[in-house]
Amino acid sequence: MKRCPQCQKENSSTANHCMYCSDPLVVGEDLSAEAKLQKEINEAKETIRLHRKQIFELEYINNKTLQDTNKYQQKLIWYEK
Numbered sequence: 001m002k003r004c005p006q007c008q009k010e011n012s013s014t015a016n017h018c019m020y021c022s023d024p025l026v027v028g029e030d031l032s033a034e035a036k037l038q039k040e041i042n043e044a045k046e047t048i049r050l051h052r053k054q055i056f057e058l059e060y061i062n063n064k065t066l067q068d069t070n071k072y073q074q075k076l077i078w079y080e081k
């Protein structure tokens with residue numbers, strides 16, 4: 001038997017979709033693969049964010065007009081998001 005992750009009702013072990021709410025009956029392996037992929041995406045996003053922040057900091061060091069404290073802080077807040 002497969003338990004529907006959405007409505008928690010029991011379905012046939014051969015069913016691909018819940019017969020009660022028609023949601024897909026995802027097996028454990030697929031779910032963890034999806035979670036793993038999501039984790040990789042989040043890590044990649046974090047890497048990109050850190051690189052963008054580093055680029056901005058380098059631009060700041062090399063650009064005297066950016067060295068207005070308020071402007072810098074505003075930009076930094078944006079990159080921290």
Ligand SMILES: [Zn+2]
Pocket residue numbers: 004005006007008009018019020021022023
């Ligand atoms: Zn269901």
